Amino acid sequence: MVKAKKFIYAKAFQGQPKSENFKLEEFELPELKDDEVLCEAIFLSVDPYMRPYMSRFPVGSTMIGGQIAKVTNSKHSKFPTGSMIYGDFGWQTHTIFNPENLSETFINEPIVLPNFGNLPYSYALGCLGMPGNTAFFGFLEICQPKKGETVVITGAAGAVGCLVGQIAKIKGCIVVGFAGTDEKCKWLTNECQFDHAFNYKTCDITKSLKEAAPNGIDCYFDNVGGEISSTILRQMNLFGRVSVCGSISVYNENMEDLPKVTIVQPLLLFKQLKMEGFIVSRWKSRFGEGFASMLNWVKEGKIKYRETVTEGFENMPNAFMEMLNGKNIGKAIVKI
Amino acid sequence: MVKAKKFIYAKAFQGQPKSENFKLEEFELPELKDDEVLCEAIFLSVDPYMRPYMSRFPVGSTMIGGQIAKVTNSKHSKFPTGSMIYGDFGWQTHTIFNPENLSETFINEPIVLPNFGNLPYSYALGCLGMPGNTAFFGFLEICQPKKGETVVITGAAGAVGCLVGQIAKIKGCIVVGFAGTDEKCKWLTNECQFDHAFNYKTCDITKSLKEAAPNGIDCYFDNVGGEISSTILRQMNLFGRVSVCGSISVYNENMEDLPKVTIVQPLLLFKQLKMEGFIVSRWKSRFGEGFASMLNWVKEGKIKYRETVTEGFENMPNAFMEMLNGKNIGKAIVKI
Numbered sequence: 100m101v102k103a104k105k106f107i108y109a110k111a112f113q114g115q116p117k118s119e120n121f122k123l124e125e126f127e128l129p130e131l132k133d134d135e136v137l138c139e140a141i142f143l144s145v146d147p148y149m150r151p152y153m154s155r156f157p158v159g160s161t162m163i164g165g166q167i168a169k170v171t172n173s174k175h176s177k178f179p180t181g182s183m184i185y186g187d188f189g190w191q192t193h194t195i196f197n198p199e200n201l202s203e204t205f206i207n208e209p210i211v212l213p214n215f216g217n218l219p220y221s222y223a224l225g226c227l228g229m230p231g232n233t234a235f236f237g238f239l240e241i242c243q244p245k246k247g248e249t250v251v252i253t254g255a256a257g258a259v260g261c262l263v264g265q266i267a268k269i270k271g272c273i274v275v276g277f278a279g280t281d282e283k284c285k286w287l288t289n290e291c292q293f294d295h296a297f298n299y300k301t302c303d304i305t306k307s308l309k310e311a312a313p314n315g316i317d318c319y320f321d322n323v324g325g326e327i328s329s330t331i332l333r334q335m336n337l338f339g340r341v342s343v344c345g346s347i348s349v350y351n352e353n354m355e356d357l358p359k360v361t362i363v364q365p366l367l368l369f370k371q372l373k374m375e376g377f378i379v380s381r382w383k384s385r386f387g388e389g390f391a392s393m394l395n396w397v398k399e400g401k402i403k404y405r406e407t408v409t410e411g412f413e414n415m416p417n418a419f420m421e422m423l424n425g426k427n428i429g430k431a432i433v434k435i
Numbered sequence: 436m437v438k439a440k441k442f443i444y445a446k447a448f449q450g451q452p453k454s455e456n457f458k459l460e461e462f463e464l465p466e467l468k469d470d471e472v473l474c475e476a477i478f479l480s481v482d483p484y485m486r487p488y489m490s491r492f493p494v495g496s497t498m499i500g501g502q503i504a505k506v507t508n509s510k511h512s513k514f515p516t517g518s519m520i521y522g523d524f525g526w527q528t529h530t531i532f533n534p535e536n537l538s539e540t541f542i543n544e545p546i547v548l549p550n551f552g553n554l555p556y557s558y559a560l561g562c563l564g565m566p567g568n569t570a571f572f573g574f575l576e577i578c579q580p581k582k583g584e585t586v587v588i589t590g591a592a593g594a595v596g597c598l599v600g601q602i603a604k605i606k607g608c609i610v611v612g613f614a615g616t617d618e619k620c621k622w623l624t625n626e627c628q629f630d631h632a633f634n635y636k637t638c639d640i641t642k643s644l645k646e647a648a649p650n651g652i653d654c655y656f657d658n659v660g661g662e663i664s665s666t667i668l669r670q671m672n673l674f675g676r677v678s679v680c681g682s683i684s685v686y687n688e689n690m691e692d693l694p695k696v697t698i699v700q701p702l703l704l705f706k707q708l709k710m711e712g713f714i715v716s717r718w719k720s721r722f723g724e725g726f727a728s729m730l731n732w733v734k735e736g737k738i739k740y741r742e743t744v745t746e747g748f749e750n751m752p753n754a755f756m757e758m759l760n761g762k763n764i765g766k767a768i769v770k771i
Contacts, residue, residue: 151705324700329693346701357665359695364660365682366693367712369487374710376703 101128101137103193106162106415108153115351116150116423121162121416128195135197136178136209138168143190143412143433144224145419146258147322150350162190162415165229167212167220175199183212185223190415192435207383218397225258225430226393226404229379233344234262235389236382239270241342241375242318246271249312251331254322254347255296256283258430262393263320264293265402272318275311277304277327279425286428290403304330315339324348329361332372341374350423405429437464437473439529442498442751444489451687452486452759457498457752464531471533472514472545474504476748479526479769480560481755482594483658486686498526498751501565503548503556511535519548521559526751528771543719554733561594561766562729562740565715569680570598571725572718575606577678577711578654582607585648587667589635590658590683592619594766597627598729599656601738604628608654611647613640613663615761622764626739640666651675660684665697668708677710686759741765 102125109122131137143166152163165187173180175198186209188194196202196209212223225231237259244250250267254260255276264274264287276287276296284296295311297304304327308316315336321328325348332341349357367374382389396402407427409418415433422431438461445458467473479502488499501523509516511534522545524530532538532545548559561567573595580586586603590596591612600610600623612623612632620632631647633640640663644652651672657664661684668677685693703710718725732738743763745754751769758767 151701321700324698324704328700343700343703346698346704349698349701354701357697357701360698361693362660362682362685362696363699364657364664364679364710364712365487365685365690367679367710368682368714369712371712371714371717373712374700374703376700376705376707376709378704378707381707 100130101193102126103128103191104412105192106190108156108158108160108162111158112150112153112351116416116420118416123413128193131172131174131195132197134175134199135195136170136175137172137193137195138170138178138184138186138188140166140168140188140192140194140412140435141183142167142221142224143415143435144229145415145422145431145433146230147345147347147350147423149419150423151354154354163187164189165207165224166191167223168194178209178211183220184209185212185228192412216398221406221408221430221432221434222397222404224432225406226262226397226402227390230258230430231262231393232382232386232389233379234259234266235393236379236385237342237344237377238263238266238318238320240382241377242320242340244270244272244318247273248317249273249275249314250318250320251275251277251308251312251316252320252322253277253299253327253331254345255287255293256280256428257322258427259344260320260322261287261291261405261429262402265291265396267318268292269396269401273312275308275316283428286405290405299327305334308334318342320344322347324360326360329363329366332363332366335366335370335372337370339370339372341372343374343376347423407431409433411435437529438462439464439527440748441528442526444492444494444496444498447494448486448489448687452752452756454752459749464529467508467510467531468533470511470535471531472506472511473508473529473531474506474514474520474522474524476502476504476524476528476530476771477519478503478557478560479748479751479771480565481751481758481767481769482566483681483683483686483759485755486759487690490690499523500525501543501560502527503559504530514545514547519556520545521548521564528748543716552734557742557744557766557768557770558733558740560768561742562598562733562738563726566594566766567598567729568718568722568725569715570595570602571729572715572721573678573680573713574599574602574654574656576718577713578656578676580606580608580654583609584653585609585611585650586654586656587611587613587644587648587652588656588658589613589663589667590681591623591629591632592616592764593658594763595680596656596658597623597741597765598738600629601627601732603654605732605737609648611644611652619764622741626741635663641670644670654678656680658683660696662696665699665702668699668702671702671706671708673706675706675708677708679710679712683759743767745769747771
């Protein structure tokens with residue numbers, strides 16, 4: 100018998116997540132049946148989307164999320180013992196799954212990871228996983244950036260934002276990022292090659308943009324929503340494109356009673372802007388393409404990646420809450 | 436010597452336009468030179484866009500706008516005497532222009548209208564002119580409506596809105612309109628074949644939409660902006676499309692200090708909506724195509740059109756102010 104642990108969504112979120120929203124439970128896994136695979140989590144992901152998405156699940160559900168796990172016992176030839184896999188197993192240390200009969204809670208089918216060489220497997224939760232594809236497709240497909248254009252990114256030091264900026268640099272754009280600490284901004288300009296990075300908590304946003312983007316903004320990759328987005332939209336150029344990837348500024352709000360911000364439609368109208376929200380799964384059939392490009396860029400050193408690692412499964416709620424409060428630089432992960 | 440009248444932008448708009456913002460001036464036109472054309476206004480247009488656009492012109496400029504005029508004297512073979520033309524001549528009774536050397540204030544080059552048969556030439560200011568092309572391209576190109584989809588329109592009884600709804604019906608959509616009086620709503624359902632029309636001033640918008648669009652909204656043609664747009668966006672379906680044609684709700688506001696409304700980005704995000712602002716001139720090279728389609732539909736009786744006609748050039752400011760206050764049904768025009 101294998102003993103496992105999982106975190107339960109113990110109390111519905113209201114405002115900022117607190118410890119009381121999570122409950123650690125131990126349970127025993129049954130014997131492995133035909134076709135089944137047993138795996139053990141190595142790295143778990145905490146991501147902003149979990150905050151709004153959990154509201155769709157009943158209290159008592161296992162917290163949702165992706166993880167990198169090692170197959171420790173297998174009765175399925177496609178998942179040999181010892182292989183490293185990615186799976187949407189939630190906040191759970193050990194999982195049994197049947198690849199022929201997956202439960203509906205799986206967003207993606209579990210996949211065996213290729214050999215990562217010198218790169219850590221945790222990257223499959225970041226630049227070589229969902230956040231990587233989010234940056235790759237969400238930016239390139241929706242913003243359609245052209246060489247020499249100016250790209251602005253909010254939440255720029257997060258798991259996705261820092262990748263968008265570096266992809267934009269590869270495409271020959273001028274890149275301006277907004278992040279929430281001076282340390283993050285330093286990392287963006289020193290390591291990630293952003294042309295400019297500003298601490299939105301202390302800078303004059305309008306003035307900073309006028310200086311950093313004197314020719315106006317062509318593409319805006321929006322991770323946060325909020326008033327800063329209206330301010331950025333005001334400085335966009337004719338036919339600018341806006342990719343709405345996240346709305347962290349409202350994830351702790353009541354979705355039925357969202358806050359008010361300066362209206363954006365007149366800004367869209369006079370500059371003929373296009374603004375589109377997306378969820379990365381729409382490009383699921385092309386994930387291989389995104390992965391391959393990101394892998395090349397990371398191997399070539401054209402994309403730098405950073406992780407904020409929390410040790411210990413029992414610290415998952417903390418890692419999640421700190422990530423929502425912007426404590427992470429780059430991807431927030433939990434290492435078992 | 437021909438005596439002419441024009442309205443001058445006498446005082447910068449602040450809030451709602453008032454009589455003091457306009458000044459009627461008389462002036463004499465010079466003798467016609469080689470290549471020049473003299474024409475006399477028959478119908479003049481008042482449109483919402485004039486409110487925000489005039490702010491870009493210095494006080495003392497002639498009020499901008501399109502008109503249908505008759506050529507009364509011509510030294511240019513392309514504009515023979517007696518022909519009916521469309522021109523961006525502004526609020527002015529008589530105009531001399533040189534087709535070989537147009538001033539920069541012309542948005543479009545003057546054009547000789549084809550024979551309209553039984554249809555009034557004033558339609559060239561509406562369904563067979565700029566508003567017609569605005570509805571045709573702004574709806575079909577940006578919303579990409581499919582048969583059976585639900586389309587919502589605000590400002591539905593205006594010059595553009597009523598056309599969008601009828602084009603949507605031709606394309607096999609379910610059409611829901613919002614307008615500001617019960618009389619307008621009756622006209623939309625009785626004459627324009629809208630499936631539903633609601634008086635936004637008296638109805639519960641959320642509830643009305645739930646009843647009229649039980650399967651959600653696929654396309655939203657937005658003429659007004661404002662809080663109603665956030666409410667509509669909340670009921671949109673996955674991959675819905677929003678065409679931002681106008682923002683009448685803020686045209687009397689200070690553009691540097693726009694009002695706040697419920698944030699739209701989270702709504703765009705979770706439903707993966709696309710929202711795009713446009714100005715019809717982007718499809719200038721295809722105006723002939725729009726005109727031909729609209730002309731056919733009007734001739735076939737598939738599109739009904741209505742005008743609110745104000746008589747007398749001196750009443751242009753009133754016609755304009757009443758149109759901004761929603762007093763018109765269909766296209767607001769002034770007849771000399």
